[in-house]
Amino acid sequence: MSQRKLLQKIGLYAVLTVGVIISLFPFYWAMIGATNESGKMFSSTPTLVPGTKLIENITNLNESIGIGRVMFNSLFVAGTYTVLSLIICTMAAYAFAKFHFKGRNVIFTIFLLSMMIPYHATVIPLFKMMAAFGWLNTYKALILPNLAYPFAIFLMRQNMLAFPDALIEAARIDGAGEWRIFFRIVLPSMKPALAATAIFLFMYQWNSFLWPLIAVSSEEMYTFPVALSSLFGLSRIDYGQVMAGVTLATVPIIVFFLALQRHFISGMLGSAVK
Amino acid sequence: MRRYWNFLLLLVASMVLLAACSKNDSASSDKGEKVTLTAWAWNVNVGALKEAAKEFQQENPNIELKVEDIGRLDVYDKLSTGLAAGGTGLPDIVLVEDDRIHGYVEAFPKGFLNLSEKGFDKHADHFPQFKKDLTMVDGKFYAMPFDAGPTGMFYRKDLFEKAGVKAEEIETWDDFLEAGKKIKKATGAYAMPLDKFKDDPIFRMMLNQLGVYYFDKDGKIDLTNPKAVQAMEMLKKFDDAKLIKDVDGWNGVVSATVDGSVATIPFGAWYYGTIIDQAKDTKGKWGVFLLPAFEKGGNRAANLGGSSWMIPASTKHPEEAYKFLEFFSTTKEIQLMAMEKYGLFPSLSTAYDSELFTSGVEFFSGEKIWQLFANEMKDIPTAYYTNDYSIALDESIKAQADVFNGKDVKKALKEAAERIKARTKREINRY
Structure with a gap:
């Protein structure tokens, strides 16, 4: 019984985590864009780490x-x-x-x-x-x-x-x-x-x-x-x-x-x- | 009770603050003879305008210019609202794209100053025919010609070389089709980017090149023209050969430009600015050739984009606005400044013999791309937009989508023409 509950919980959190990532990613992407040079986000290997151009x-x-x-x-x-x-x-x-x-x-x-x-x-x-x-x-x-x-x-x-x-x-x-x-x-x-x-x-x-x-x-x-x-x-x-x-x-x-x-x-x- | 008083206090305080902050800036600060003109423009045009105003002021210290930087499409929302409200809140000068000028003049015949009456006709010879057709309605100037978008194929030299393709040997679209296949095989890069189901710039360039457009000179629907069918069939051939990269809107085109997934981008001369801004790492790898012709020796000149200046009739300073715009539009040095600093390709032909146009461009490994575009200007056929342009554009894009989805070209264009007829009550040309 408790094992089933645990599994349920894990499943629930997995779904929620995916949801959080999906809804947070655009914000993250905007922030990455804000710290990089214009055009960087279009390159064939888009960077996912903050750049140095924020200022x-x-x-x-x-x-x-x-x-x-x-x-x-x-x-x-x-x-x-x-x-x-x-x-x-x-x-x-x-x-x-x-x-x-x-x-x-x-x-x-x-x-x-x-x-x-x-x-x-x-x-x-x-x-x-x-x-x-x-x-x-x-x-x-x-x-x-x-x-x-x-x-x-x-x-x-x-x-x-x-x-x-x-x-x-x-x-x-x-x-x-x-x-x-x-x-x-x-x-x-x-x-x-x-x-x-x-x-x-x-x-x-x-x-x-x-x-x-x-x-x-x-x-x-x-x-x-x-x-x-x-x-x-x-x-x-x-x-x-x-x-x-x-x-x-x-x-x-x-x-x-x-x-x-x-x-x-x-x-x-x-x-x-x- | 105290809480209730707090609430009322807050209310009163914010009212007072509101009243205090809304300053009374009516435009009537006419101390002496000083005139302040306002202008609406977007993006790089703002810089060009401001710089020109500085020059202008040296001879006309009494005329000041205040430029409001407004998003390109936002200008039209504001302009249309102001015109619909009978000219309220409009500026003295407004930048309008060429494909909208006829529409505005037709919808608001009394909304803008007739510039021919002010004497602009004397400058007519300095502008190419197609630009005159775009800025004139019934033989009168309603806009002063500014920048243009002579088209070209911006191409990646390194990709062409890798596939053993020579740009100067491409003369026709069929040549380009074969070249595209070779390039795709050797490098994996597509021939052209296109938002296949949402925009049709390549089709429009091809139409213009063939001397036809959505409408003909008399405003009749012309999508059934055999030349329009020919253009769409050519586009279809590229799609069948899997040479068109389906991209998502403007950003998708930019993305394809930066990541090298397409070998050429057919666009107006203004695309130079996008390339040097966004794809800095590809310096020296670019070249330009003219659009391929439909048959050997055929026309390779076309135009995409460009804008001109209009003066709303509600202006209180028509003379000053005209004087400034005349200075801006017909002074070679101003046009060269706009070109050199802001990449705005002039339609003023007297500018073309200057050094800027005859020398090579560094980013394009020394190619004389401006000369190429300048020489193209005189051969560009006129495109007829009318005030139903946006409807025709909408239906044409649907027709293109139908064709890419497998519908017969003739049938798709005929259906689009019928839909435009239903929406605009215009006639369709029969062939």
């Missing part, structure tokens, strides 16, 4: 796109967006989950349906709107348009549905105001969901490409993905720079994820137990 590649990349500036832009935009959007989406989700008002379900359905509109179809109207406000080429145009994000509202609402109404009623009877109930009673128990939504929003904004590309037009306002894309010309691509850029661009997401990971995972387990 050179990063210096060149910095010359091409100005790493500090675009990193700041991306961090600032994604960070501010995550905070603002989290507040707005959580409040909206709370209203949809716990308040009873006329047309609630209709409004919520319309919200969900808006997720079905292809993003590309909204670009030109949005662009015109931003131009009319005089917001083109500003942080406002990058951060504000997608603050109320339907999927985030949906995610939070589903989590809040499980929150017992009895607690809210008890708080009301005890004389707590609606704000107080929201911030002191409901939110504290939503930490895992908040963490998951925050990671989601941060990644969404960090990876966002088309809208930042359209909305800003001066290099000082570029976000990281837009700046990376400018490395691609017709025939001359410095793959060392590209790979160094790609590697750098993944760092903030990993850090952000690790920082919130504890809450995130306990959130998933929490809902599993229920």
